[in-house]
Amino acid sequence: MTTLEVTPSGSSCGATVGGVDLSSPLDSATVAAIRDAWLTHHVLAFPDQVLSAEALEQFTLHFGPFGDDPFFESIDGHRHIAAIHRSADETSSLFAESWHADWSFQSQPPDGTCLLSRVVPPSGGDTLFADQISALSRLPEGLRDQLVGLVAVHSARSGYAPDGLYGQDDTGRSMRIVADESAYATQTHPLITTHPETGEATLYGTIGYIIGIEGMERDAATELLLELYRWQTADEVVYRHRWEPDMLVMWDNRCVLHRATGGYDGHERLLHRTTIGYNPQVR
Numbered sequence: 059m060t061t062l063e064v065t066p067s068g069s070s071c072g073a074t075v076g077g078v079d080l081s082s083p084l085d086s087a088t089v090a091a092i093r094d095a096w097l098t099h100h101v102l103a104f105p106d107q108v109l110s111a112e113a114l115e116q117f118t119l120h121f122g123p124f125g126d127d128p129f130f131e132s133i134d135g136h137r138h139i140a141a142i143h144r145s146a147d148e149t150s151s152l153f154a155e156s157w158h159a160d161w162s163f164q165s166q167p168p169d170g171t172c173l174l175s176r177v178v179p180p181s182g183g184d185t186l187f188a189d190q191i192s193a194l195s196r197l198p199e200g201l202r203d204q205l206v207g208l209v210a211v212h213s214a215r216s217g218y219a220p221d222g223l224y225g226q227d228d229t230g231r232s233m234r235i236v237a238d239e240s241a242y243a244t245q246t247h248p249l250i251t252t253h254p255e256t257g258e259a260t261l262y263g264t265i266g267y268i269i270g271i272e273g274m275e276r277d278a279a280t281e282l283l284l285e286l287y288r289w290q291t292a293d294e295v296v297y298r299h300r301w302e303p304d305m306l307v308m309w310d311n312r313c314v315l316h317r318a319t320g321g322y323d324g325h326e327r328l329l330h331r332t333t334i335g336y337n338p339q340v341r
């Protein structure tokens with residue numbers, strides 16, 4: 059078994075992991091140690107990993123089945139890998155700049171996501187992660203009490219519907235996004251959920267993919283979601299991840315929000331992404 063070198067980020071979540079070569083086959087004890095670190099820190103960054111597309115796929119499958127990625131076209135020859143790409147001269151809106159949990163509008167959203175850096179700009183392009191277990195624990199009692207039993211309505215419409223951000227008016231984007239009518243569908247999840255593996259209580263999802271709260275008038279729901287958003291994305295619960303070339307990051311979609319940042323105009327940025335799907339075996 060490999061002994062992992064895990065260095066916490068010093069923020070609410072996030073750790074860097076060394077001492078392991080992800081391009082070689084991983085034994086079950088090493089996979090278990092990575093899973094333990096993932097559940098503890100929620101976001102793991104593995105620097106200096108030169109990985110083929112096949113190795114990225116193999117790594118992902120250690121943690122669950124592939125997820126179902128709607129609206130993304132995959133890279134050629136690898137149907138479970140999507141390219142998060144922005145070319146140097148691109149002027150379209152930044153992809154994934156709003157806080158979100160990946161595909162939270164699905165009935166069984168993914169357990170996690172892996173991103174592998176291929177081209178990293180010299181500065182900017184950090185990814186932010188917000189720890190939702192910590193955010194929940196910091197909520198004022200009155201706000202937390204209001205959330206108990208509330209069920210959020212999630213939808214992909216603001217992004218991926220034909221009239222959404224990445225819909226028919228979105229031109230000049232290097233990423234292969236295919237918007238369609240299925241984005242208007244809705245799905246519900248409790249605002250406070252229990253992490254299936256650790257049993258910890260966590261907030262799940264945020265305004266954006268969350269478009270309302272069941273049984274609550276729209277304005278009241280929006281006001282509550284916006285107040286909650288401030289706690290969900292407070293500096294105290296955020297880890298800012300700075301990319302290096304050949305870095306693999308995996309995060310736990312069940313208890314962190316994330317978002318992309320810009321600041322690299324004139325430079326290309328390319329990451330390969332896989333989704334760790336809903337895994338019945340850990341529930």
Ligand code: SIN
Nearest residue numbers: 142154184185317318
């Ligand atoms: C994503 O949300 O999948 C992309 C995040 C990023 O580009 O930093």
